[in-house]
Amino acid sequence: MTTSKYLDQFNPAKPTFNSFFRSTLPKPRLSQTILQPAPRRYNHFIAVSMASDMGNTDDVLVQYVVMRRDLIDSWPMGSVITQGCHASVAAVWMNREDHYTTKYCGDDNLDKMHKVTLEVKGEAQLVNLSEKLKGAEIGHKLWIEQPENIPTCLATKPYPKTLVAPFFKKLKLCK
Structure with a gap:
């Protein structure tokens, strides 16, 4: 399943992160896209995509x-x-x-x-x-x-x- 499917479900009025996102990724700036949480088995791939989309260059x-x-x-x-x-x-x-x-x-x-x-x-x-x-x-x-x-x-x-x-x-x- 691709990240773009979850972008279609984006609801700017109600951004949410599950506990995995909260514990592993920095909070995005207002100008960055926030994705709805995916089903559990896709969280890792969504998080990888989010980290690269956010330009997280400080992450070693x-x-x-x-x-x-x-x-x-x-x-x-x-x-x-x-x-x-x-x-x-x-x-x-x-x-x-x-x-x-x-x-x-x-x-x-x-x-x-x-x-x-x-x-x-x-x-x-x-x-x-x-x-x-x-x-x-x-x-x-x-x-x-x-x-x-x-x-x-x-x-x-x-x-x-x-x-x-x-x-x-x-x-x-x-x-």
């Missing part, structure tokens, strides 16, 4: 990498870092033609990439986070180490921080 592109604390405590550090690298590269490669990914990997941004590395307690929390992201249609890669078949970490594709930060706000920074 970020890639989130989420590691398992239990592996950090029991595996060699190099192996754990390698897992995060695998997930990060895979998420970028899988989305290599995406607008945000090409901008994130562009020549003018290579020295300014932003990544946030977070942690979860174990496998169950990592898999639950992956399911939550799938449900919200947030592009990511759950890295499953082979041949052991162990989910070790996940990484999102690059997104504007305001669009994905709410999904990670309860997680701790990886230390």
